[in-house]
Amino acid sequence: MTDAPKVPKQSARQYPKPPEGSWTEHYPELDTEPVSYENSISPEFFELEREAIFKRAWLNVGRVEQVRRKGGFFTKELPGIPTSLIIVRGLDDEIRAFHNVCRHRGNKLVWTDTPSEEISGACRQFRCKYHGWTYDLEGRLNFVLQENEFFGIDKADYGLVPVHCDVWKGFIFVNLAEEPNQTLHEFLGPMITAIDYPFEKLTQRYYYRGDINSNWKIFHDAFQEFYHPPILHGHQNPVMRQADYQDLGFYTSYFQADGPHRVGSTSGGAGGKLVPEFYNPIEQLMRSGLFGPWDPSEIVTDELPPGLNPGNKKNWGLDSFQIFPNFAIVFWETGWYLTYHYWPVAHNRLLFEANAYFMPPRNVRDRLAQQLGIATIKEYALEDCGTLEATQMGLESRVVSAFPLGDQEFMCRHANRMINNWVDDYKRKQTEE
Numbered sequence: 001m002t003d004a005p006k007v008p009k010q011s012a013r014q015y016p017k018p019p020e021g022s023w024t025e026h027y028p029e030l031d032t033e034p035v036s037y038e039n040s041i042s043p044e045f046f047e048l049e050r051e052a053i054f055k056r057a058w059l060n061v062g063r064v065e066q067v068r069r070k071g072g073f074f075t076k077e078l079p080g081i082p083t084s085l086i087i088v089r090g091l092d093d094e095i096r097a098f099h100n101v102c103r104h105r106g107n108k109l110v111w112t113d114t115p116s117e118e119i120s121g122a123c124r125q126f127r128c129k130y131h132g133w134t135y136d137l138e139g140r141l142n143f144v145l146q147e148n149e150f151f152g153i154d155k156a157d158y159g160l161v162p163v164h165c166d167v168w169k170g171f172i173f174v175n176l177a178e179e180p181n182q183t184l185h186e187f188l189g190p191m192i193t194a195i196d197y198p199f200e201k202l203t204q205r206y207y208y209r210g211d212i213n214s215n216w217k218i219f220h221d222a223f224q225e226f227y228h229p230p231i232l233h234g235h236q237n238p239v240m241r242q243a244d245y246q247d248l249g250f251y252t253s254y255f256q257a258d259g260p261h262r263v264g265s266t267s268g269g270a271g272g273k274l275v276p277e278f279y280n281p282i283e284q285l286m287r288s289g290l291f292g293p294w295d296p297s298e299i300v301t302d303e304l305p306p307g308l309n310p311g312n313k314k315n316w317g318l319d320s321f322q323i324f325p326n327f328a329i330v331f332w333e334t335g336w337y338l339t340y341h342y343w344p345v346a347h348n349r350l351l352f353e354a355n356a357y358f359m360p361p362r363n364v365r366d367r368l369a370q371q372l373g374i375a376t377i378k379e380y381a382l383e384d385c386g387t388l389e390a391t392q393m394g395l396e397s398r399v400v401s402a403f404p405l406g407d408q409e410f411m412c413r414h415a416n417r418m419i420n421n422w423v424d425d426y427k428r429k430q431t432e433e
């Protein structure tokens with residue numbers, strides 16, 4: 001491997017830390033001690049996490065564009081819970097969520113070829129494949145085959161089991177608790193609900209997913225720190241390991257936590273800011289790659305949308321908002337965004353989903369630039385994947401029980417603490433009952 005070209009030295013300005021010490025020390029609920037990852041290798045903790053977090057927090061399961069029309073629906077598999085959900089837009093235009101289970105003998109109601117696969121479509125009613133019981137879009141049971149043989153059954157008692165469902169800025173959230181203790185708006189809190197981004201305009205979506213052999217938090221952690229890119233991804237592109245990384249690279253210059261959620265901002269964003277020889281020929285040709293199209297989309301104006309760049313940093317390149325527990329939105333300076341979901345499957349397995357949202361391409365060039373951006377991101381995610389399966393193996397050896405996290409790993413430390421807090425809170429409430 002040849003050495004990367006030297007990056008011209010630019011400003012040596014350091015970003016100021018908060019007035020008192022480091023980012024980590026700025027948050028009294030955190031400490032600076034080494035962190036245990038027992039919660040990522042313990043099957044018992046996984047069981048607790050399912051009850052304490054995934055059955056109590058609001059979870060994003062999709063966007064309203066997936067159910068544009070009345071009768072539009074999609075299914076969402078949550079294998080770690082485990083459950084399957086139906087998200088449907090009713091004839092009254094309301095979006096609802098139901099458990100995807102027939103009330104007759106428990107068959108999964110909505111699926112096509114393979115029961116474990118998610119599907120989407122549009123319909124007027126849901127009909128069970130087993131004995132034909134039929135439900136309307138509001139979940140009411142409206143047909144029972146040979147009803148008069150069912151001992152005076154009242155169909156009103158056998159509707160689909162509803163799930164709490166609400167929408168924020170077009171993002172559909174569900175809450176599996178019988179009675180959530182917070183509304184979605186309360187749960188998201190002021191930092192997240194301050195975001196007023198034109199999500200509805202970015203309708204060009206690219207999706208990919210991966211089935212990965214690591215705990216969901218281990219994978220999540222690699223997407224909430226920019227400490228690793230110069231090393232793990234640096235050989236792919238010298239921009240990642242430039243000398244002036246604090247000013248122009250992937251260095252988190254601002255952190256903020258609000259309740260269980262957090263954000264990190266960095267100057268690293270789309271490519272094209274540095275000398276041309278830093279970029280691969282295809283990137284130079286397509287003006288895309290690291291990361292996404294380099295040219296701003298139509299939504300980019302002089303003013304950033306409200307809620308973005310909360311630290312008001314110069315050289316802002318992206319915000320990585322981590323919405324508890326397993327959902328992230330990454331906003332890029334060139335006017336597009338990514339979402340990530342980390343769905344637990346077992347204590348050592350997760351389903352990773354990435355969605356990239358762009359303005360609809362105006363021409364072939366736009367379309368190819370978007371595609372190259374996605375291909376690049378997939379490349380990086382694949383590198384993360386291998387390493388995080390290796391991390392899981394290292395942790396499971398239990399040779400080391402606690403690990404030092406630096407200030408750039410503030411979000412990892414915060415996430416770990418929030419997870420433990422939610423589990424502790426759940427355990428406390430269980431013993432009180």
Ligand code: FES
Pocket residue numbers: 102103104105106107128129130131132133
């Ligand atoms: S299980 Fe659905 S109709 Fe029998």
Ligand SMILES: [Fe+2]
Pocket residue numbers: 222228229232233380381384
């Ligand atoms: Fe990475």
